[in-house]
Amino acid sequence: MPDLSPILGIDLGTTNSLVGVVDSGFPILLADEEGQRLTPSAVHFSSEGARIVGAPALRQRALDPQRTVTSVKRLIGRRAGEGGWQPPYDLRQLGVTPVEVSAEILRRLKAIAERALEQPVSRAVITVPAYFNDAQRNATKQAGELAGLTVERIVSEPTAAALAYGLDKLDERKKIAVYDLGGGTFDISVLEMREGVFQVLSTAGDTQLGGDDIDRLLVEHVLQGAKLSSPPDGARLSSLLVAAEVAKKRLSAEDSTLIELPFFDGANSLSLELTRVAFEKLIRPLIERTRAHCLRALSDAGVKPEELDEVILVGGSTRIPLVHRYVEEIFGRAPNTSQNPDEAVALGAVIQAGILSGSLKNVLLLDVTPLSLGIETFGGLMNIIIPRNSTIPCKAGEMFTNAVANQADMLIRVLQGERELAKDNWELGRVEVPFPPGPKGSARVGVQFSIDANGILQVLARDTATNTDTVLEIQNTAVNVDDERVEQMIAESVEYAFEDMNERVWTEARLKAEELLPAVAAALEQFGDAVTAEERAVIETAAAKVRTALEAPGHDAKALKAANQALDDATQELAVRLVEQAMEESLVRRGLI
Incomplete structure (x- = not known):
């Protein structure tokens, strides 16, 4: 019998995670005991061995930053030391892996769902950035299994977000761009909806760009302007990081804000007024990094900005007014902000889970490979x-x-x-x-x-x-x-397109020449005097030109191809005689002549 148990939809985010399920035909997101749908993706490992997940763990970050793990999504499926970002904690000292930390977050989400649904659940759809490679997708799946979940599907985040918008927001035959700037990753996807089918036309992104980078940049800016008696320790840096995140959020609605931390270095207080203008000037280089990915995704999809029907914003970092203006500048249209950017991906995961469980019908989700x-x-x-x-x-x-x-x-x-x-x-x-x-x-x-x-x-x-x-x-x-x-791979393929293609054509021509020259020499030897002196001279001259083109510096593919063709043309009569001879020998062997 088919398994009719509910399938959870989970957005396993860098900063926050969410869980939901289809109930009575409607996708809903589930809240914890305190009524919060957002669960901070944080795990605190106490020295006594206890593991605390979510908001309580986040509160421990300022007190014990080296034992509080955040943004683990940036580490999952990667080797130690890879990438530009290094965490303030050491997972090896804590005796855990990124997969195990992610599993703790997923266990918490599973528990939230079981409390809300009043029944056990063991199946889930989990979202990942579209640019996650195979190792990162596998590691995410392993985390789900370690948390006691059968992972029915791994879904790309922009695709899930488009599904959330598309189910009740878009008409048929629409092309949309999903601009997803979250806590730790950036994704841009171009999708087409046609007759109930979502198809990803292209995707691009940066797995090391998000709100976390904005927070750290703001911390560096504050420290540069502060007069401190000594460098701050890990606990004080964590406090400043929290204050920076709060200031960032305030500046999405206010023109200025005050960052204040009394007795920050033990003697001096830290106080800095930050205006939205200064904040936007500070973070603009980070936001501008998304432009190249957007243009690449449009180019790969063969879609011009004016041909898009919608541009959708996803991820908490898209609440920043500068991001709104920047997206409008790139795509030439105001973005659609009708959905909660923090919840759109999770909602899409829930919808996909509902499709797989049979609770929702008539929608199909098609993802794409990011690289050949x-x-x-x-x-x-x-x-x-x-x-x-x-x-x-x-x-x-x-x-x-x-x-x-x-x-x-x-x-x-x-x-x-x-x-x-x-x-x-x-x-x-x-x-x-x-x-x-x-x-x-x-x-x-x-x-x-x-x-x-x-x-x-x-x-x-x-x-x-x-x-x-x-x-x-x-x-x-x-x-x-x-x-x-x-991210560099596609850019390099464009940058070196002419050189690469010339080298491919050269290599193919070289392989043909290396096959052709011995065959021609063998044929001339086989026919001996049956080949006239004039024929032999023409063929040997053509063969010499092939050898010259092979040995010439610079890998001139055009010259080698032309020499190969000339040798082909010169040996056509010889090739016909070889075929006729082979057929005659075959007939003799079979006793037909």
């Missing part, structure tokens, strides 16, 4: 199997053969990226497929890429001669690369 996936082929080229922005879940494959004679196996390097050469992309994993040695082109290996609804990749390689399958489960996509390089 493929394998390295002979000559060091990137052969794309699943292109960037392909709708997931998806499956695609190709057949490959041995490039040299007597090859006993094929090394399949799984790559992620947008560059033409394998060396410029990221290796996600590798697998060797053995097969019986034989002539060039005798082996047949089928390679299939399959991405599930959570964006997790499985690679299957099959030797068609023996039907032996080798399966590679990619669990740590791009973990050896900083998240900043995810």
Whole structure:
């Protein structure tokens, strides 16, 4: 029998998290014992071993910052030390991992839901930034499982937000942009709604940009202007961070505010008036970092700003008036602010959970791959199997053969990226497929890429001669690369487009030349005197031009292609005679002549 238990929708946020469920056909967000829907994504680990989650943990941050974990979402699925942001705490000293901390937050959300629903729950849909890679998505799923939840689907946050708006706000056939600036991450997605189907056309973002960065920048600004007898310790810095966050929120509604901390360094009080004008000047460089991602997402989707029907703001940081004005400047239209920016993602997760459980119908959610996936082929080229922005879940494959004679196996390097050469992309994993040695082109290996609804990749390689399958489960996509390089990849593919394409064309032409020259030499030797001196001279001259083009500095792809074509043309008559000879020998062997 199908499982009819409710499926939770969870927004596991950098700063705050929410949980909800579809009840009587309506998506609702659930409140805790104090009536609060927002649960701070904070966990305090006391020296006695107790674990406190949410608002009580956040209150401990000023008293014990090294044992209070916040913004753990920035660390999940990443190696220690990666990225530009480093936390004020050390998870290793606390004896926990980002997955375990996230699991504590999810346990708290699960408990809130069970109290509100008065029944056990064990299934959930969890949202992640659209630019989360495979390792980060997997780690989020592991956190859910550790919290006692079966994670039915991992959904990208902008897609969930669009679903929240789209269910009752948009008409058919609409194109929308979702600008999501949260506590720790920024995402921009362009989506299209058509006949009840949401399809992500493109996505871009920065996993290390959000409200947390604004708070820290404000703290640095305050400290630069303060006259202190000694540098503040961790506890005082945490107090200042809280004060900075409060000031930031006030400046969304007021023209100025006062940051005051009595006896901040033990002797001197800290007092600073901050105007909205000064605040906006301070944070503008951070907000401007979102422009390139917005323009890239529009370009990838093939959509002009004026062709958008809606621009939606998501994430608490979009409450800042400067962000409103900046988004209007980029897209040429006022953004839609009809939904609560803190709750839109969670609401979308709840709607998706309702769709999966059968509580809501007639809406389909389609996500996309953020970067292309493929394998390295002979000559060091990137052969794309699943292109960037392909709708997931998806499956695609190709057949490959041995490039040299007597090859006993094929090394399949799984790559992620947008560059033409394998060396410029990221290796996600590798697998060797053995097969019986034989002539060039005798082996047949089928390679299939399959991405599930959570964006997790499985690679299957099959030797068609023996039907032996080798399966590679990619669990740590791009973990050896900083998240900043995810954003750089697409920019580099544009910057080096001409050089990359020239190198690909050159490599393909070189491989053809290296195959053509020995074949021509063998054919000339085979026919011997049957080839006239004039024919031989023309062919040898053409072959010499190919060798010259191969050896010339600078990798002139156009010249090598032209030389290959000239040699092809010069040997056409020879090729016809080879084919006729082969057919005649075949007929003799079969006794037909």
